[in-house]
Amino acid sequence: MTAAPHYPALFSPLDIGVTRLKNRILMGSMHTGLEEAEGGFERMAEFYAERARGGVGLIITGGIFPNHEGGRGSKLSTVQEVAQHRVVTSAVHAADPDVKICMQILHMGALADTPDLVAPSAVKSRISKRVPHALDEAGIQKQLDDFENCALKAKEAGYDGVEIIGSAGYLLSAFLVEKTNQRTDAWGGPFENRMRFVLEVVRRVRAAVGDDFVLIFRIAAMDMLQDGMSWDEVVTLAKAVEAAGVTIVSTHFCWHESFVPTIATMVPRAAFAVVTGRLRKQLSIPVITSNRINMPDVAEDVLNCGDADIISMARPMLADADFARKAREGRADEINTCIACNQACLDHAFTGQEVSCLVNPRACHETVLRYEPAAVPKRIAVVGAGPAGLSFADVAAQRGHKVTLFDAGSEIGGQFNLAKRVPGKEEFYETLRYFARMIELRDVDLRLNTRVSAEMLRAGGYDQIVIATGIVPRTPDIDGIGHPKAISYVDAITGAKPVGQKVAIIGAGGIGFDVAELITHQGKSSALDIDLFAKEWGVDFANHPRGGVSGVEPVVPTNGREVVLLQRKESPVGAGLGRTTGWTHRLSLQRRGVEMMNGVTYLGLDDDGLKIAVGGAPRVLDVDTVIVCAGQTPLRGLFDELADTDVLVWLIGGAFEAAELDAKKAINQACFLAAEV
Structure with a gap:
């Protein structure tokens, strides 16, 4: 292997005893939902093979259950299931024989979505629906047998190793922690007993698979x-x-019941690597670190600091299958960066949907979303350089079409230019950097500061026209909404109009929460500073109390604004936010004193303030500013004007549907259309 001039630490090989890894890049475990889908193993085979061709050194699959008690979904315990998994391992090894693939053995314990769920003690998880069955001695021995059998079957299926997950609140970690292991027998009590089950699993798996098999413990x-x-x-x-x-x-920083975000975009890059580095000094075997390492320079710095031997990047491999190859070739500016939004990956995984990626809809859809060269290249006009227009232009030009991209603004990005201003969402700059680079590489004719008309498009000689003009903020029908106190969320985010000290926000969707975050924020964004993040979320990296958080009070700086977040719906405020990140936004605002009201009827706005009714009782909110975040209206006038043209005209993104601002849906729609034209 030739030396890598770019990121030499990241691309140095690693001898791990039983085998050799060609580099230090690990595609970390993530359940995709394909495990249970019809034809899912064939789709998984292509999904992982594409990452193998993209240059990773090691792949760990999504969690596979050792038995029915471990969880509802894909398991590995029978000869028939071995044959399914061999489809995946064969595809990866055919793509690149030097890439190693390990299967994660996952037993969810008290978090399993099954009536047969088991745990060391009958202690219900805060986030689970059921109380688990406490394992008796025979039950413990059965679980040990099943772990051993699962690992042996993984070897028969062609995997190079297995990862046993002993974290996150799943079965093994529940044995380790006293609050979930209340046993008084030999499997509970002092820590030596509480870790006995874990050690028995490891010993029995190693004995079953032999010495020539990779065994990872998380x-x-x-x-x-x-x-x-x-x-x-x-x-x-x-x-x-x-x-x-x-x-x-492999180090993990998670317990699903924790009140500290570890995977959201508000978490600083490589925030937890220092903990891995501390543990690495205690061991003589290689150590993996993970969490919010999404670009090669960050991974290189972690390795050079001595904080890890291997870098796990799961979601970044969803965002860009060629991450490793681009990094090795010095093309980091071409990487489609994971922004840790979780909207199409973890939010999907935790709600039983197939996983994908907001910035890369091809992830997990490699067999159905193909960017094949166009049979007949066309001249295509795209109006609107927001997420939908950018995505369409990128894919269409990649396929060989000649694309002209118009936007009335002075920069690309559309609504992403608002999102990037919100503290904790700085990663949106990366997406805009990626699209700017793709426009350059794909030779897209970009025309900013250009407001096109239907006549211009008709006269342009285009074969097809794509309207991606986005949205305009909706003005609700409230008496007095034109009062000077009322401003739009666009004006609030951009600073075009001042925001007073007492503020009411009409609308508690994603934009309402973003605005509340922005106007209550004080100082530097904690997403850019690990020490600030630790203070705001109550983590003590230096002293490492129990869990890293015990006895530590969060300190959340605020600028003193009095803010109330309002919604018409009777449902809890923020209920529609993402499954894995919504709680972080609600908790952060609550700690800043933001009041949240549901079931609100808006009666009017005047000099006295915002008049509302809650539960039939009228109130007047004495506020200086009312920020309107009450939804959007599709901006589709240009599309309607082109209804009589002979040219095929498409409508995508917010201009197609603006019930909610949804970049995931807009980008997905744009990419699928661009793959077909």
């Missing part, structure tokens, strides 16, 4: 859980699993 290096594992317990466990035969220790 440990909660800092579980972010009140009364979670202490640092001494983490070190004790890590050393014990190493002695029991583990090849690699």
Whole structure:
């Protein structure tokens, strides 16, 4: 292997004893939903093979259950299931024989969505629907047998190894933590007993698969859980699993009940790598770090600091299958960066949907969304350089069409230019950087500051026209809404109009929450500073109390604004936000004193303030500013004007449907259309 001039640490090979990894890039585990889909293993085969061709060194699959108690979905315990998994391993090894693929063995324990769920004790998880069955001695032995069998079947299926997940609140981690393991027998009590089940799993798996098989153990290096594992317990466990035969220790920073965000875009890049580095000093085997490492320069810095031997990047491999190849070739500016929005990946995974990626709809759809060269290249006009227009122009030009992209504004991005201004959403700059680079590479004719008319488009000689003109903010029918106190969310975000000290926000969707975040924020964005993030979320990286958070009070700076967030719906405020990130936004605003009201009827706005009724009782909110975040209206006048043209005209993005601003839907629609024209 030739030396890599770009990111030499990241692309240096690593001898892990049982085999050799060609680089330090790991595609981390993520359940895709394909595991249970019809024809899912064939689709998974292409999904992973595309990442293998893209240059990763090691792949870990989504979690596979060792038995029915482990969870509802794909398991590996029978000969028939071995044949299904062999489709995946064969595809990966055919794509690149040097790429290694390991299967994650996941037992969800008390978090399993099955009536048969089991745990060390009958302690219900805060986020689970059911109380688990406490394992008796026979049940424990059955689980151990099933882990052993699952690992052996994985080897028969052609995997190079397995990862056993011992974190996140799943079965193994529930044995480790005293609050979920209340047993008084040999499997509970002191930590030596609480880690016995984990060590038995590791020993039995190693004995079953032999010495020539990769065995990874995922440990909660800092579980972010009140009364979670202490640092001494983490070190004790890590050393014990190493002695029991583990090849690699993978650090995780998660317990699904935690009140600390670890995967959202508001989390600083590589925020937890220092914890991995501390543990690495205690071990003699390679250590993996993870969480919010989304660009090669960040990964390179982590390796050079000595904080890890391998970098796990799961969602970044959804965003760009060629991440590793682009980095190796010095084309980092061409990487479609993961922005940690979670909207199409983890939000889908936790609601039983197939996983994809907001910025890359091809992820997990490689067999159905193909960007094949156009049979007959066309001249296509795209009006609107927001997320939908940019995505269409990129894919269409990639396929060989000649694309002219118009926008009335002075920069590309549309609504993304508002999102990037919100503290905690700085990653949107990366998406705009990517699209700007693609426009250049694909030779898209970009015409900014150009407001096109139907006549111009008719006279342009285009074969097809795509209208992606987006939306305009909706003005609700409220008496007095034209009062000087009322401003639009656009004016609030851009600073075009001043915002007073007492503020009411009409509309508690995603934009309403973003506006509340922006106008209550004080100082530097904690998404850009690990120390600030730790203070705001109550994490002590330096002293590592139990779970990293026990006894630590969050300190959330605020600028003193009095803000009330209002919605008409009777449902809880923020209920429509993302499954994996909504709680973080609600909690952050609550800590800043933002009041949230549902079931609001708007009666009027005048000099006295905003007049409302809640539960039939009238109130007057004495506010200086009312920020309107009451939805959007499609901007489709140009499309209607072109109704009589002979040219095929398409309508996409917010101009097509603006019930909610939805970049995921807009980009997905644009990419599928561009793949077909």
